[in-house]
Every structure is written in C-alpha cells, then in structure tokens.
Amino acid sequence: MSADLPDFEHLVPEGDSVTRAVCRRCGFINYQNPKIVVGSVVRADGGILMCRRAIEPRSGYWTLPAGYLEQHETPEDGARREAQEEACAEIAIDALLAVYSIPRLSQVQLIYRARLASDYAPGPESREVEVFAWEAIPWPDLAFPSVHWALRHEREAAANGGAPFANPDGTSGGIMPDGGPWGGEE
C-alpha cells in the first residue's frame, strides 16, 4: 500500500454520534451514507423487460434495469437513465411500485412501474435484453431477491393496485432464494 493512501480508522468524531472512517494521516472524514438504488419494472407488449447481467455481482443472471442514483438526480430521472444505460430503452414512468430496504447493504431501493417507449438492446453492462411473458420469466436465474419482489409486486399492482409495496414480511434482501417466491433469508 502506498504511503500516500488514506489510512482510515473507525471512530466517533467530536460532536458526532456515529462511527466514521477517519484518516489517521490528515483527519479527513469519509462520510458513508446509505445508497439509493433506482429502477423500474418495464411493461412491453404484455411482457416485462429484463436484462442479463454482463458484470459482477451475479453476472449471467437476470435483473431489472436499476442502479445507483447519482448526485443532483431525481429518482425518476435515475430510473430512466438506468433503463437507457442497461437496455438502451426509453421508458415512461407511471408510479412508484415499491420502496425496499436492504440494511445489510445499506441500500434503499425505489422501484417504479413503467412502460417501454422505444426499441431496446443490451447496453455495456448487459449480455442480453429480452421481454419475457410472465410464464417465461427465468425465475431460477434472477440476480437478486428484490428482483423477485418487484416482479411479484408488479403482478399484484396490475391486478389489485396497492402500490407502493415494502419488503415482503420477514425479508431483508440478504441472499438469493433457494425456492420460495420471496427469497430465502439468512
């Protein structure tokens, strides 16, 4: 490790109430905040637009267009940007579908209901982009528990309304499911 790299220790700075990473060399405080993931369930011709990941984690598995919200971006703009980046797709956002919380990863996810408004193609982070009818969704090959949740909640919202949803009872998005519709948990 270069002698120039920051050398962080974890302590509670004066006047603060929470442990922060503070550089031993210069006192720089590296505030870590939870991250906001924005994404969408995009309906297209009666199917759902999905992306097969070309990057880790979960490369090769199927996901929804989603990613980290950037500075000075609204969540809706972020969800549109991610659909453009990952699926080369323009989308029209309808409403908030779900707010999920994954405290282990310090993540809050805002997932929107949307409609496809253009063609689509894989962006640099996707191997394939495809529109799946509900029955054809590759359930065993979904990338993350929250992809399960969002697909099920989209189904429920389309049938009965009720959006936005939160985490299914008893789930915290920790690990990939082995079976049940909502994903297994630690």
Add this chain to the structure above:
Amino acid sequence: MSADLPDFEHLVPEGDSVTRAVCRRCGFINYQNPKIVVGSVVRADGGILMCRRAIEPRSGYWTLPAGYLEQHETPEDGARREAQEEACAEIAIDALLAVYSIPRLSQVQLIYRARLASDYAPGPESREVEVFAWEAIPWPDLAFPSVHWALRHEREAAANGGAPFANPDGTSGGIMPDGGPWGGEE
C-alpha cells in the same frame, strides 16, 4: 490548509461514467452519493409534533423530526431514531406518507405517518418540542419547503388517503417559500 489534507480534483475515473472527486495526491476516490432523509409526521392528541431547531441551517424555525439515514439502518428505524433524538419521543409508524426529491441538495426524503407513543421533550438539536393543532402550526416559521409539503400531505392523507405523495407539481424544494402553500421556487 495542511499539506496532508486530501486535495480533490473533479474528473471521470477510468471505467466510470460520472465526475468524481479524486485526490491529486494519492488517487483516493471520494464517491459522493445522494443522501436519504428519513422523517415523520407524528400525530398526537389531534395535533402534530414539531421541533424548533437549535442548530443551523434554519435555527429557530420549526421542523418535523427528520435526519439522515445511517448505514445499515432501515428507513423506518431511522425515522424512529430521529424522533427519539430530536424530540425524545417514541413513535409508532403507520405508513409511508411521501417520497420527496430535492435534486439541488442530492436528497431523497422518505416521510412516514406516525403516532406519538410516549412523552416528548427537546433533544440536543431542538430548542422546543410542541404539539400543534392544525390552526396553531407556525406556518410562517417553518424551516424547509418539505415541511410544508409533508404537513399538507398528512392533512390530505388523513382526509382522502392517496399516500404516498411526491413533490407538489413544479417544486424541487429549492428555497423557502414567501407565501403559497407549496413554497416558492427558484
């Protein structure tokens, strides 16, 4: 400025697509993420619990218990913690009231509807904590536009449902209002 302090310049790191603050001395990348504010509109005896700020910005003005979500915290836990810290109050959360976005500040706010479940008193960041009947709310002395929004949306949710709400049309939470119920804008 100490010669040891990080010396950040703004550029797009290799393999990235967004401008980051990168230390000229050692290459440390200071990823800046939007921040999540969690808070609540707390009903108590037909009134709303409010806190008069003891700290800047907007010291002396009235606000709702709210603050930054911490690492590994769910938004609901964060809203409960903020009510405890700012108003020494336990609250019972009912539902999500609103998701506001303030892109100028890179903030996303998750505001919950809640009920007071204990006594209350000013915490270290509050000069006073009070329960106001609707007519007695100190409207000219509210700290932030989103406090206006949340109070109005609570009123609407109590009367007609419809939560969660988003920013009122045409608002982005930029500056404090001079008059209208939703706050003036840049």
